[in-house]
Amino acid sequence: MADLTTDFLGIRSPNPFWLASAPPTDKEYNVRRAFDAGWGGVVWKTLGEEGPPVVNVNGPRYGAIYGADRRLLGLNNIELITDRPLEVNLREMKAVKRDYPDRALIASIMVPCEEEAWRKILPLVEETGADGIELNCGCPHGMSERGMGSAVGQAPDLIEMITRWCKQMTRMPVIVKLTPNITDVRGPARAAKAGGADAVSLINTINSITSVDLDNFSPQPTIDGKGTHGGYCGPAVKPIAMNMVAEIARDAETHGLPISGIGGITTWRDAAEFMALGCGNVQVCTAAMTYGFKIVDEMKRGLSGWMDEKGYASVSDFVGRAVPNVTDWQYLNLNYVTKARIDQDLCIKCGRCYAACEDTSHQAIAMKPGRVFEVKDDECVACNLCVDVCPVEDCITMTELDAGTVDERTGRVVEGEYANWTTHPNNPSAQAAE
Amino acid sequence: MPNAMTPGLVPERLDPQEIRDNFADLHPPLSEHQAHVAADRCYFCYDAPCVTACPTAIDIPLFIRQIATGRPEDAGRTIFEQNILGGMCARVCPTENLCEGACVREIAEGEPVQIGLLQRHATDSVMARQGHPFVRSAPTGRHVAVVGGGPAGMACAHRLAMKGHEVTVYEARPKPGGLNEYGIAAYKTVDDFAAREVDWLLGIGGITIETGRALGEDLTLAELVEGHDAVFLGLGLGGVNALNAPGSDMTGVEPAVHFIERLRQAEEKATLPVGRNVVVIGGGMTAVDAAVQSKLLGAASVTLAYRKGREAMPASRWEQDLAASKGVQLVFDVSPVEIRGNGAVTEIAFTHPESEAPVLMQADQVLLAIGQRLAGDQGLAREGAKIAVTGPGRTSLEKVWAGGDCAAGGDDLTVTAVANGRDAAEDIHASLTAGG
Numbered sequence: 001m002a003d004l005t006t007d008f009l010g011i012r013s014p015n016p017f018w019l020a021s022a023p024p025t026d027k028e029y030n031v032r033r034a035f036d037a038g039w040g041g042v043v044w045k046t047l048g049e050e051g052p053p054v055v056n057v058n059g060p061r062y063g064a065i066y067g068a069d070r071r072l073l074g075l076n077n078i079e080l081i082t083d084r085p086l087e088v089n090l091r092e093m094k095a096v097k098r099d100y101p102d103r104a105l106i107a108s109i110m111v112p113c114e115e116e117a118w119r120k121i122l123p124l125v126e127e128t129g130a131d132g133i134e135l136n137c138g139c140p141h142g143m144s145e146r147g148m149g150s151a152v153g154q155a156p157d158l159i160e161m162i163t164r165w166c167k168q169m170t171r172m173p174v175i176v177k178l179t180p181n182i183t184d185v186r187g188p189a190r191a192a193k194a195g196g197a198d199a200v201s202l203i204n205t206i207n208s209i210t211s212v213d214l215d216n217f218s219p220q221p222t223i224d225g226k227g228t229h230g231g232y233c234g235p236a237v238k239p240i241a242m243n244m245v246a247e248i249a250r251d252a253e254t255h256g257l258p259i260s261g262i263g264g265i266t267t268w269r270d271a272a273e274f275m276a277l278g279c280g281n282v283q284v285c286t287a288a289m290t291y292g293f294k295i296v297d298e299m300k301r302g303l304s305g306w307m308d309e310k311g312y313a314s315v316s317d318f319v320g321r322a323v324p325n326v327t328d329w330q331y332l333n334l335n336y337v338t339k340a341r342i343d344q345d346l347c348i349k350c351g352r353c354y355a356a357c358e359d360t361s362h363q364a365i366a367m368k369p370g371r372v373f374e375v376k377d378d379e380c381v382a383c384n385l386c387v388d389v390c391p392v393e394d395c396i397t398m399t400e401l402d403a404g405t406v407d408e409r410t411g412r413v414v415e416g417e418y419a420n421w422t423t424h425p426n427n428p429s430a431q432a433a434e
Numbered sequence: 435m436p437n438a439m440t441p442g443l444v445p446e447r448l449d450p451q452e453i454r455d456n457f458a459d460l461h462p463p464l465s466e467h468q469a470h471v472a473a474d475r476c477y478f479c480y481d482a483p484c485v486t487a488c489p490t491a492i493d494i495p496l497f498i499r500q501i502a503t504g505r506p507e508d509a510g511r512t513i514f515e516q517n518i519l520g521g522m523c524a525r526v527c528p529t530e531n532l533c534e535g536a537c538v539r540e541i542a543e544g545e546p547v548q549i550g551l552l553q554r555h556a557t558d559s560v561m562a563r564q565g566h567p568f569v570r571s572a573p574t575g576r577h578v579a580v581v582g583g584g585p586a587g588m589a590c591a592h593r594l595a596m597k598g599h600e601v602t603v604y605e606a607r608p609k610p611g612g613l614n615e616y617g618i619a620a621y622k623t624v625d626d627f628a629a630r631e632v633d634w635l636l637g638i639g640g641i642t643i644e645t646g647r648a649l650g651e652d653l654t655l656a657e658l659v660e661g662h663d664a665v666f667l668g669l670g671l672g673g674v675n676a677l678n679a680p681g682s683d684m685t686g687v688e689p690a691v692h693f694i695e696r697l698r699q700a701e702e703k704a705t706l707p708v709g710r711n712v713v714v715i716g717g718g719m720t721a722v723d724a725a726v727q728s729k730l731l732g733a734a735s736v737t738l739a740y741r742k743g744r745e746a747m748p749a750s751r752w753e754q755d756l757a758a759s760k761g762v763q764l765v766f767d768v769s770p771v772e773i774r775g776n777g778a779v780t781e782i783a784f785t786h787p788e789s790e791a792p793v794l795m796q797a798d799q800v801l802l803a804i805g806q807r808l809a810g811d812q813g814l815a816r817e818g819a820k821i822a823v824t825g826p827g828r829t830s831l832e833k834v835w836a837g838g839d840c841a842a843g844g845d846d847l848t849v850t851a852v853a854n855g856r857d858a859a860e861d862i863h864a865s866l867t868a869g870g
């Protein structure tokens with residue numbers, strides 16, 4: 001059995017599956033149950049300043065996007081940070097950490113961008129025995145209106161500043177949690193690194209309106225006829241999160257900065273993909289909120305089963321393995337030529353490939369009598385849309401043309417050597433290949 | 435109290451409540467959530483094979499997508515535009531031979547999209563509403579006679595009325611509906627659906643029904659042609675084929691359609707007498723309907739005796755399996771040669787290719803489902819035993835159209851009759867408005 005133990009910033013946990021800072025980690029009762037269910041660690045629900053806690057709305061705080069069988073595909077929330085008193089949370093964190101010394105317990109913190117505020121809270125957190133802190137620079141609603149959360153995450157200089165304060169004020173490792181509500185995530189990541197962050201975690205939720213009630217024309221969730229944008233999470237956000245993770249993992253300035261991956265992780269496979277893109281561990285929120293804590297069983301078994309199959313003894317054997325393969329468009333090999341191939345034995349004759357190609361793409365599929373669908377090699381640009389719309393797995397595949405064969409569409413012989421846009425004759429700023 | 439073993443033809447072989455339960459909806463309707471899940475399985479095929487397979491060419495992928503997007507009533511309208519009896523067709527079509535048989539998922543997985551049930555979901559949601567979904571065009575002043583209030587006639591009448599023509603439907607029986615009302619197994623159309631559907635259809639306006647009016651009795655074709663701008667014949671097949679074997683006049687022997695008709699009209703099915711040993715002779719849907727319903731009434735043994743092999747049987751494999759699942763025994767390659775008894779039937783002798791001696795079956799009730807034929811002579815050219823038609827139902831006589839089971843070329847399905855009636859109506863409309 002593969003060893004799932006992870007060491008993230010020196011914080012050891014029996015597996016890489018942590019619960020993200022959110023309702024599942026908002027109190028001792030939940031976290032104890034989560035640890036009993038087998039989660040490797042938790043990031044406690046974000047703590048705020050001492051004093052009267054924030055308040056939440058008293059109407060619905062979630063909106064959802066469903067598949068046909070009401071499978072939850074995306075979740076949106078307008079919840080704020082913890083609405084329980086700081087001292088209660090601290091007391092509970094201390095008790096939990098004492099009873100579960102082998103699990104990771106991270107305190108998520110969000111206080112105003114004032115040095116004093118951080119100086120006050122950090123010693124209190126340290127006193128709980130927490131393994132580290134996560135700076136919540138991501139919450140996109142409510143708190144951001146008060147100059148915190150994503151308002152900080154969108155201002156790299158503020159990120160750098162509070163990170164630096166924390167690094168000066170505490171011995172605990174500092175993780176900076178980033179917001180995806182920004183044009184280029186590398187800016188905030190570089191700022192975190194410049195401030196001395198030990199790691200970044202991402203993504204927090206994405207600004208969103210999940211639906212509009214067409215009877216009363218209010219966005220949902222609706223509070224007395226009005227709505228506000230919430231934060232989107234769950235399976236739907238995974239592709240966005242993974243791209244942001246990859247951008248940080250391969251950026252020259254932030255390469256090597258530890259990353260805790262978050263966003264839509266629902267299965268072991270999602271986790272493995274994030275880790276292949278450079279995440280030392282992962283955090284899960286929506287999947288646990290949808291199915292309960294027990295899903296970690298599937299995640300652990302799935303990951304270790306796959307690792308056994310591949311011969312990986314520990315997670316560090318595959319963390320980051322996909323990073324070198326993420327590149328810029330301009331470096332993609334333009335001499336790599338493929339054509340769609342339809343397996344007639346698997347084809348069920350639905351014609352979706354035909355409709356997609358004929359109506360919206362390159363008219364490269366012929367419909368022949370008897371509903372036989374065939375690729376026209378002289379028109380196929382290898383776009384892959386037919387593969388994506390085909391309901392039968394592996395019925396349509398893309399096959400590579402060997403070097404030396406003729407691409408019927410271009411009439412050109414496929415070349416064996418790698419060549420990309422930077423040297424392409426159509427590129428006005430092409431450099432001659434050396 | 436009689437029971438399954440009581441000999442002869444007796445009512446109440448089972449507890450009346452059990453019989454009522456037996457005749458409940460064969461396929462209960464889908465709930466809204468089930469419909470969403472079922473609709474999600476549709477691939478929205480290009481030039482979809484299910485549409486090609488539907489005699490009324492309903493745009494099936496479109497209506498299923500309308501259900502999936504939360505517009506079941508619009509879905510119903512999409513169906514009704516092509517097939518005004520889409521509600522009945524959803525219940526009685528042999529979908530396994532038509533749309534669902536052609537569904538790519540049937541071919542791929544043996545599990546088609548549940549088109550029939552989805553169609554029912556959509557049509558039910560329209561019919562549950564007040565009012566009729568279509569609006570009649572301004573009156574044209576033209577008057578068309580429709581003979582026969584079955585699926586062909588009612589579909590024709592509706593389409594003509596929608597175009598603004600005045601329609602009189604002449605129906606021989608006490609109620610309109612044709613086979614939907616008097617034929618077809620009761621468990622396929624519960625809660626008086628056939629009658630409700632006709633009432634709903636009449637909501638278009640402009641249609642008058644005269645019951646008890648039969649062509650060849652108090653009506654002649656010449657009078658109808660004389661008194662109307664056009665005539666549509668949707669007569670159905672009123673005659674039943676006789677069994678060419680001695681003894682077929684014995685008590686206990688009757689056409690299956692008569693048995694089914696009594697069943698359909700009975701308020702309380704338990705009052706219907708049924709034999710202990712029932713033999714149904716035939717291999718079509720009527721034979722299956724008669725056999726299954728005999729069993730549901732409590733007959734101890736029901737045998738469906740067909741003269742050819744299973745593959746040749748007109749009833750679909752699905753219908754055959756339904757019969758078997760209800761306890762009907764299917765016997766193939768047997769031809770009846772003699773019905774025996776002393777006034778009342780007691781046994782039937784069959785020949786079987788592998789048996790020298792006749793095969794004997796005990797029977798106190800014999801239901802003949804060996805086909806119906808066109809009754810009467812309308813004075814129209816025939817093709818075989820049916821009225822010859824060209825194109826959309828034109829007969830040999832000007833101003834006279836025909837469709838449904840009485841016309842040549844059909845396949846004796848409700849849905850085909852609807853298509854015939856609709857297409858004839860369009861042609862009648864074109865001819866009435868041509869040049870004008």
Ligand SMILES: Cc1cc2nc3c(=O)[nH]c(=O)nc-3n(C[C@H](O)[C@H](O)[C@H](O)COP(=O)(O)O)c2cc1C
Binds near residue numbers: 022
């Ligand atoms: C109801 C709810 C409350 C959340 N509260 C916090 C929070 O207090 N602090 C925080 O850093 N992230 C918070 N998040 C964001 C999650 O930690 C996580 O970053 C996000 O949901 C993406 O992960 P997922 O797709 O697995 O849910 C919250 C998410 C949800 C759904």
